[in-house]
Amino acid sequence: MWKRTGEVFEFCELTLPPLEFTTYALWTDLSLELKRWLDARRLDFLGGCHGAAHAVMAVLPLFIMCDRVDLGTECPSPLQHRARPLRFIVYDQQPGGVGICAAAFTIARTLYRAALQLVEDCACEDGCPSCIHDLHCREFNYVLDKAATKAILRFALGMSLADLPVRPPTKHAAAASAASDSLLL
Numbered sequence: 001m002w003k004r005t006g007e008v009f010e011f012c013e014l015t016l017p018p019l020e021f022t023t024y025a026l027w028t029d030l031s032l033e034l035k036r037w038l039d040a041r042r043l044d045f046l047g048g049c050h051g052a053a054h055a056v057m058a059v060l061p062l063f064i065m066c067d068r069v070d071l072g073t074e075c076p077s078p079l080q081h082r083a084r085p086l087r088f089i090v091y092d093q094q095p096g097g098v099g100i101c102a103a104a105f106t107i108a109r110t111l112y113r114a115a116l117q118l119v120e121d122c123a124c125e126d127g128c129p130s131c132i133h134d135l136h137c138r139e140f141n142y143v144l145d146k147a148a149t150k151a152i153l154r155f156a157l158g159m160s161l162a163d164l165p166v167r168p169p170t171k172h173a174a175a176a177s178a179a180s181d182s183l184l185l
Helices: 032-040 045-062 100-105 108-121 146-156 171-183
Strands: 025-029 087-092
Touching (some): 045 087, 045 146, 087 100, 108 146
Antiparallel strands (some): 025 087
16 A cells, blocks of 8 residues: 555455464453444544554553553555454553553552643644654554544543543545455454
8 A cells, every 4th residue: 555645556365373362451341322322423442542652652652661662553545344343442562461461450440531632722722742643653653533532432431422522533544444344343
């Protein structure tokens, strides 16, 4: 795929062994009701989950001694064809874990508040390296939606759907939202 245009120039079949290891993770399950709420507003659910995970990974080193490269997340691809659970997740990048996410679990609400503050305080419109973009993203920050990220982090903090203020979606988010419908469980 050409990065600039998003045009696919070649498909090829790959048969690779799965990459599996046991580790620790911090995740938040999200409701189908939230996904439908975001879809009705033409916001990208996968992009919001991806952005929320990036924001949490950005603030986590402020609370627990670690480096961003010690953490991983699910990075959705615009070309993916597998279903994904309704969640956002951050995990210890090392097999067996090193205890970062186990410690993060005890301060999850604090992390989510800090991540939301990071995203809300950023003046950019669609996301940038100061809020939801991540230098180490395996999918080059392609599937991200800042407005959906804010809504997902607010929901994770217990805000009801009726109280979620959301600005109109960007062109990218509206197109991605339509594509993500068939990719979620």
